[in-house]
Amino acid sequence: MVLLTFVDLDPGLAALRPLGGFFVLHTGAPPLAGLPTLARAYAPAAPAVPAKGYADPMDFRVRKVARSLGTPEARVAASLAHQGLAARLWSVALGCAALYxxxxxxxxxxxxxxxxxxxxxxxxxxxxxxLPVDGLDAVVREGHLVPLTAALSARHRVSARLLWGNAGAALASSVRMIDRWARTGGRRDVADRARTLAAGLFAHPDLAGTVDPATGRRRTCCLYYRVPGGGLCGDCCFDRPPGRR
Incomplete structure (x- = not known):
């Protein structure tokens, strides 16, 4: 039996920093005034008053990702923008749950x-x-991924099933990163806690079946292979890019 010891959340969430950039959460006011909240980004329609010039923050992000990757397909950029946010949210929340x-x-x-x-x-x-650790699902899946998935699916015609696959893959990746850090630092209790919590999250119908538990491979594709010069991710459901030999 592993004895789990926890501490209260500190104001800067400093315990997350050694786990890497996906886990770090800035606290306090951002250095740039007027940045939008994620609630505004998930809104089904552009707000009447733009935040820092972003009439539609989510559309701005999708366009930025498209330009950065050189893809003309908005749905590809939307999928990858979604996966980036999902990875950050899962990492912060699961990291805190496992450590604190x-x-x-x-x-x-x-x-x-x-x-x-x-x-x-x-x-x-x-x-x-x-918040109590049993609120993890409500904090991330209900609070963020449900409205984020709905917004991107409606605006950019990305399959909701693909986006939930992104969410599942992001959760599995967070578990792997926590596991590597915990084992290196001799914190088996943290690794065990992360895996247990993730198993409960994967039981929800939105996430169930999105990742093969035996292989770690996802069961849908994030579309990265459609980016010019892109290939397959390490957990891709494909063995080779569709349409290529």
């Missing part, structure tokens, strides 16, 4: 985001408020 035994309140109205930032996506949490 608490989950920060990541209400989309409290999280500010820079659509023009680099990857991993820059996020700022205005106030650190601890």
């Amino acid at each position: 035994g608490r989950v920060p309140d990541l209400d989309p109205r409290l999280l500010r985001w820079d659509p023009d930032g680099s990857a991993p996506d820059d996020l700022w949490l205005g106030e650190v408020r601890a």
Whole structure:
């Protein structure tokens, strides 16, 4: 039996920093004034008053990803933008749950985001408020991934099943990163906790079956192979890019 020890969330969530960039969550006010909240980014229609010039923050991000990757296909850029955000949200929440035994309140109205930032996506949490660890699913899947998936699916005609595949793959990747860090640092308790929590999250119908538990390969494709010069991700469901020999 592994004894799990937890500490309260600290104001800067400092314990996340050694895990890498996908886990870091800035706290306090962002250095740029007027950055939109994720609630605004998920909104079905552009707000009447733009934030920092972003009439539609999510559309801005999709266009930025498309330009960066040189893809003319908006749905490909939308899928990859979605996966980037999903990876950040899962990493922060699961990392806190495994390390602290608490989950920060990541209400989309409290999280500010820079659509023009680099990857991993820059996020700022205005106030650190601890929630019970059993609220992990509500914090990420319900609070973020449901509205994010709905917004991108409706705007860019990306399959919702593909986007939930992104979410599942991002969750599995977060578990692997936590596991590597924990084993290197002799924190088996953290690795075990992350795997247990993730197993519960994968039981939800939105995420169930998105990743093969035996191989770690996802069961849908994020479309990265359609990016000029792109190939297959390490967990891709394909053995070779479709349409290529």
